[in-house]
Amino acid sequence: MASSVNPDVANAIPKLVEPGILPPQAAPRLLRAARGELVSVHGELRALLYAGVLLITGGVGVLVKEILDRIGPAAIAAVLGLAAAAAFVWVVRVAPPFSWREVPSPNLAFDYMLLLGVLLAAADLAYVEVQFTPLGANWPWHLLIVSLLTGLAAFRFDSRVVFSLALSTFTAWRGVAAAHIGAGLWNGSQDAVRWNAIGCGVLFVVLGFALKKGDRKAHFEPVAVHLGWLLILAGLASGLGESGRWTLYAAGLLLCGTALAAGAYRYRRFPLFAFGVIAGYAALSRIILEAGDIAVLGCFWFFLSALLLLFGLIAAQRRMREPL
Amino acid sequence: MRADAARADRNAAVRNAARSWHKTGVIDETTLAAIEKSVPDDRVRVGPVFRVLLFLFTCLAANAAFWFLWLLFFDNTGRQESKIAVAAIVFGVLLAVFTEIQIGRFKRSQGGTEAATSFVALGYLLGGLGWFAFEIPNQSDVKSVSLLLVEATVLFAAAAWRWGYPLYAGAATVALLGAVAHLPFARVSWIVLPLLAAPFLLRFADSERLPPAHRDSATAVLLVGLVGLYAAVHLGSFDIGLIEEIGDLARRSGPASTSQVLRWLSVAGTALVPVILLAIAVRTRRHPFLLVGMGTAVASLITLRYYVHLAPLWAVLAISGIALVAGVFALRRFLDSGPDKERAGFTAEPLFEDLARQRLLETAAAVVSLSPDARTIRDEPRFTGGGGEFGGGGASTEF
Numbered sequence: 001m002a003s004s005v006n007p008d009v010a011n012a013i014p015k016l017v018e019p020g021i022l023p024p025q026a027a028p029r030l031l032r033a034a035r036g037e038l039v040s041v042h043g044e045l046r047a048l049l050y051a052g053v054l055l056i057t058g059g060v061g062v063l064v065k066e067i068l069d070r071i072g073p074a075a076i077a078a079v080l081g082l083a084a085a086a087a088f089v090w091v092v093r094v095a096p097p098f099s100w101r102e103v104p105s106p107n108l109a110f111d112y113m114l115l116l117g118v119l120l121a122a123a124d125l126a127y128v129e130v131q132f133t134p135l136g137a138n139w140p141w142h143l144l145i146v147s148l149l150t151g152l153a154a155f156r157f158d159s160r161v162v163f164s165l166a167l168s169t170f171t172a173w174r175g176v177a178a179a180h181i182g183a184g185l186w187n188g189s190q191d192a193v194r195w196n197a198i199g200c201g202v203l204f205v206v207l208g209f210a211l212k213k214g215d216r217k218a219h220f221e222p223v224a225v226h227l228g229w230l231l232i233l234a235g236l237a238s239g240l241g242e243s244g245r246w247t248l249y250a251a252g253l254l255l256c257g258t259a260l261a262a263g264a265y266r267y268r269r270f271p272l273f274a275f276g277v278i279a280g281y282a283a284l285s286r287i288i289l290e291a292g293d294i295a296v297l298g299c300f301w302f303f304l305s306a307l308l309l310l311f312g313l314i315a316a317q318r319r320m321r322e323p324l
Numbered sequence: 325m326r327a328d329a330a331r332a333d334r335n336a337a338v339r340n341a342a343r344s345w346h347k348t349g350v351i352d353e354t355t356l357a358a359i360e361k362s363v364p365d366d367r368v369r370v371g372p373v374f375r376v377l378l379f380l381f382t383c384l385a386a387n388a389a390f391w392f393l394w395l396l397f398f399d400n401t402g403r404q405e406s407k408i409a410v411a412a413i414v415f416g417v418l419l420a421v422f423t424e425i426q427i428g429r430f431k432r433s434q435g436g437t438e439a440a441t442s443f444v445a446l447g448y449l450l451g452g453l454g455w456f457a458f459e460i461p462n463q464s465d466v467k468s469v470s471l472l473l474v475e476a477t478v479l480f481a482a483a484a485w486r487w488g489y490p491l492y493a494g495a496a497t498v499a500l501l502g503a504v505a506h507l508p509f510a511r512v513s514w515i516v517l518p519l520l521a522a523p524f525l526l527r528f529a530d531s532e533r534l535p536p537a538h539r540d541s542a543t544a545v546l547l548v549g550l551v552g553l554y555a556a557v558h559l560g561s562f563d564i565g566l567i568e569e570i571g572d573l574a575r576r577s578g579p580a581s582t583s584q585v586l587r588w589l590s591v592a593g594t595a596l597v598p599v600i601l602l603a604i605a606v607r608t609r610r611h612p613f614l615l616v617g618m619g620t621a622v623a624s625l626i627t628l629r630y631y632v633h634l635a636p637l638w639a640v641l642a643i644s645g646i647a648l649v650a651g652v653f654a655l656r657r658f659l660d661s662g663p664d665k666e667r668a669g670f671t672a673e674p675l676f677e678d679l680a681r682q683r684l685l686e687t688a689a690a691v692v693s694l695s696p697d698a699r700t701i702r703d704e705p706r707f708t709g710g711g712g713e714f715g716g717g718g719a720s721t722e723f
Contacts, residue, residue: 008532061638
């Protein structure tokens, strides 16, 4: 973390004002910030609000577990519902009108109160489902319901954080834990989970594409597309350890990784380019290492391929810096 | 640090500031271009994504090169360890020279590859020197670890000074604290050293004579030193003898001292250090103190809950959360109500920060920390009434 003071910038400002490069009216505030005379705690306040929301939801989780016997399920459900409603009432009161475009938050706390409301409401719904089983044998559907409601809230109140929660809740419904992408896929031949991950990924990528194409909350597109590609690539990569069928997964990963890197290169999507390169390289390495003496050949492969890739990456980044 | 690299570093600081002014609408495109022209950048830089990719693949290529050459030419018969240690040191030196060439002749900065070669160089140098540290005859393991930590301190400090990486400065401080833990009066040293160094480090962190990379290195040393100081006064650390254990890994966990006076001093220190750090942060408007002050305050509150059961856990969590949110609301209102939305030089408004990056981090953090646990696909479709997860959009507590 840098110090609040930046003497180089503080020295440069008067020199930039003198020949008229920097507008004189902007200089005093910039100078105060560079000298450390004016410090923003905006980031710190956001972090504290986030921590506050985590603490409250954590406390609610423990509360429900600890005093369930004493106050009964109905009371707990009611308390959770009331708390969620209180958060939503505040959010609705201060929320700006709906728009399909990006809407700036009306204040610092807005996103976090919305997040708190969503988490409490989700917890309440899940609790009601577990205690009163209104969905019966279809109990896993509560995750889908939560995902859809969270998605609605994300669109209405324009929150990317809540939108990402909607997507990860959807993957949870399909048995995939988005919090540790791929981790659950490596420990066994869970074909269903793997294909669910890939399916969710494809769905998210398509959703992202549709949002951007339709210019409807187009700024949500990176969230959907990045999570989608991560799920697809992690799903395919998890098959690299499969005995017998690993070649199919390796080929799929190589194909997807290469296609993604090429597409991302074309459209200057840097993180997606990185995903594609790493996935393609992992698949190719898996195929090469199957060929023979793992120690010498492996070292030679990693040395030569990484070196060639470095030259390729340096050339690619020069081209990607050029305007589209 | 080379003079040309230091000059480029200073120019980069101004260019970065200008870009943040542009992003927040303070200056327009033309002004940004004019500023960038007035502080030219002769370095070869790449963006953050490519930097990570180039770093990773350079690390991979360097390690693979070493082991390939080793397997091809040296891996035959006889005693291998000393040969491999010497080879590691030679390879580390070669990579250090290559780092120099990249930063000097090729003018690379924030380019990924030079950071990677410096990183791998330090790893191999430490690995090789570490092996020899443990091979000195008639020397205990404790002394060998101590020697290795001293070597690490010197290497990291030299790398931070020469190549301008604040991360290495922080690592050097960690290694130094580790080495000091092997000396008599280690706990006292962990308290005294940061206190003695802090005024100088603060001066270095603001010094016009130093390039930004060295100023950031001074800040990194200060941060680690303050965390070390807090660890030394912390009650939990006192009760388990954490620093004494670092100094002697064979030591059994137990209080650092039987003295009740010292224990009460530790209690006072645990309570007071965060308050003092936050007070300094408010008075001097310095982010490092604010950061460590907030972190240590959280740690002290957790310690309080560990030792004193004021209320059930759920109440502590929920009340702390509500208090935190309410506190932020109050602070925000207080700052906003001041002239120009600021008080004592603080404002809750974003100044020239990259809000897009903050939002990206928040979104990633939400997916990692708040996503519900996945349902178990195999368990379907049998419903037993007691299964399921308390979650969706967040919590994952089971009933």
